[in-house]
Amino acid sequence: MIDIQRLHKTFSAGNANAVVALHDVSLHIPRGEFVVLLGANGSGKSTLLNCIAGTVTADSGNILLDGQDVTRLPEFKRSRWVSRIFQNPSSGTSPDLTLLENYRLAALRTRHFGLRIGTTAEFRRTVQEHVASLGLQLEDKLDQKMGTFSGGQRQALSLLMAVADQAKVILLDEPTAALDPRTANLVMELADKLIRQHELTAILITHQLKDALRYGDRILLLSDGKIGRDLRGEERKSLHINDLLHWFEV
């Protein structure tokens, strides 16, 4: 589903402050795999994710989504494959639009934004059902502005919105970093459930080592712009939190 071939990215190239964020990274992620991306600050995790999303353009190398080369495609054209969950809960939703209107926009991610009113009674019923499935008692608040909800509520709604249209790839950049521990757990459980239910190919960046062990099929460790460790299957299952802590110490 995601093919990354010899991706290279240097920030402020040719300058004394040049930083090599990605160094010849190659990676294949098959359809439906849930990858957890670990690494210290500055190791290149976010750059890798941003290259896939299209907010950062790589210097060289290629990115293929579903067999199609998207390396040169602008961010907004990649929404056909990619949906994203941001670290900051307010990044994923539009605060002055209502819940229903936000949901409508998300439901059109792979489609055309036309001159018709899409927030119909029928659409409202569908949203109501989906929102009710969260169990957060938000189903009667569809006309409330998104900005009035808490960070946790917004993050949960962002997740729901990410699968409102046929999604293939979901990129989660520290989705729970701004949440309290209890809400963080709820949001991670929801993310895991939706990823499995919709058979999404997922990449999760997290600094929560417990989450890295609890969720996902594969763990990648980036260090200094290279893939330091890549564990899946039995190796991945036998990992202990002390192993992960040890990785960060060296």
Added chain:
Amino acid sequence: MNFYLTALLLGLAYGLLAYGIYISMRIFNIPDITTDGSFTLGGAVTAVLTLHAMNPGLILPVVFLTGAAAGIATGWIHTRLHVNALLAGILVTTGLYSINLAVMERSNLPLINTPSIFSLATFSQEEKLNQLIVLSAITFGILMLLRFLLRTDFGLAMRATGNNETMIRALGINTGRMKIIGLGLANGLTALSGYLITYVQGYADINMGIGIVILGLGAVMIGEMISGILRLNHVGGQLLCVVLGSLLFRLILGFTLSIGIDPIYLKLVVAVFVLITVSLPQLKRAA
């Protein structure tokens, strides 16, 4: 009576300017100064085409399109050449001054005994009353069109572009293109306001747009105060309040003049009034 009627007429005619500002500054969050030039452009095109005996009804779409072209130019300079929005608007407005002068061929074009949008439809023999009816109908029509547009899927994407660009780009919207369209729409409406004003006052003048952006902004902010007080959250209510804001602003300015303040100080009064409106929340907090 006549005095308030004139204020109402101007308030309605400037209402479309307020819609232009509402779209660029409130929906798209772009400080757009193209307004000064596109307003005059609307007036200039109206006067010249009227003097060339073109039907005022046909002039209306032409004016909208020329104003839209000015906005598209600003949008293009801002999003494609990555020039600061404020500077892009100033550049286009500066250029438009020459273009407007070239269109008009002189600095003032009076319209005497020519047809106007008001001579197309006669609802009342009383001239000003007829103007009021025609202006109300046009304003209402545009309000309904905008209300529809902003509730469509495209309109939601427009509103989200100004509200959360990160999100809407991730949802597959070309935000650069969206801003160009938005500024085109805003300046098309502004030019239409120039069209109406030209017919209301009976002439176009090369300086009619100077500082006009502040009139629109003042109207929008009074409108927001009204919608805040009335707790009108939906799009239609907010659009209605913008026109009400424009009307109220005109009445306040008219009243200021009527109590004997020298017209020389009109722009100063406007500036101070808008300043008070902007800083009201801050002053309340301090108190």
